[in-house]
Amino acid sequence: MFKRTLGRSGIEVSALGIGGWAIGGPWFDEETGKPFGWGEVDDRESIAAIHCALDSGIQFIDTSDNSGAGHSERVIGQALKGRRNQAVLATKFGYVTNEETKLATGSNASREYIKSACEASLRRLGTDYIDLYQFHLGDYPIDLAQEVVDVLEELVTEGKIRFFGWSTDTTDRAEIFAESKHCTAIQHDFNVFIDNDAMLDVCERNRLASINRGPLAMGLLTGKYSEIVNVLDSKDIRQRNDLDWLTYFKDGVPSPKLTGQLRSIREVLTSGGRSLAQGALAWIWARSDVTIPIPGFRTVKQVTENAKALEFGPLTDAQMGDIAELLAVTEA
Secondary structure (H helix, E strand, O other), X not given: OOEEEOHHHOOEEEOOEEEOOHHHOOOEEOOOOOEXXXXXXXXXXXXXXXXXXXXXXXXXXXXXXXXXXXXXXXXXXXXXXXXXXXXEEEEEEOEEEEOOOOEEEEEOOOHHHHHHHHHHHHHHHOOXXXXXEEEOOOOOOHHHHHHHHHHHHHHHHOOOXXXXXXXXXXXXXXXXXXXXXXXXXXXXXXXXXXXXXXXXXXXXXXXXXXXXXXXXHHXXXXXXXXXXOOOOOOOEHHHOOOOOOOOOEEOOEEOHHHHXXXXXXXXXXXXXXXXXXXXXXXXXXXXXXXXXXXXXXXXXXXXXXXXXXXXXXXXXXHHHHHHHHHHHHHHO
């Protein structure tokens, strides 16, 4: 099994994790009524997919307390009954949702809220500790970040969490958390379309895991979506066109620019018998030995395909060079 170390924690994990955003099911923005989820889900299939991941040697499971307004955590908790010791469990806090109404109502990073959010996640996950607890507010004011760190260190002392990290795409914020003893990971956007050499440098210098959200570009790097036809659920966030950070899809249609780039690198990514998704994961592993991609999933089939990427391992230096050259041409 291809494994990596979860930052300075020393915890050994599979080089591939699974991300629980999509299995949370629908939830919506309170103000606009627009979706934050990926559409309807089948909890039985989600649980079977988690079991498939564990049986395949994938033990790193990542989610957040706002995914499905807590539903993702509940599903993962059900799946891990009797198997908690087989998983390294990560979740996030900071965004406030109402579990009954399925509405996102804002954000909160006060000391009292963080403590209560942690307790709520523990209950939903059916566990008495969280391996990795991550701050979810990626653009939180830098001058207030130390207050969050202090609360997280308290939770470590109390035994509620083992380690913590920040889900952020800015290196200055990552550097602040990196100064703390029990920070072990930074989660950030990262895939063949969106490189982030500066964040990798922060993680490598500070012995932090680089946990990669969006490793398959919200599904675009699977090659399953048409450039013209919108086939997505009306409750799928990829249908939206009002979020600046939603760059892979607009109105349910993949970015023409990115699909063009994908065509140019498809042959390299699929060389050696890999699927597109497996090639995209292999690119991430080849970029740095601290990377741990966490592709989302909703089905056993998706988990099975992604798990097979572990058998192939990283791309070669030559393949990485070819991809860099091809992408440079499309950017010109």
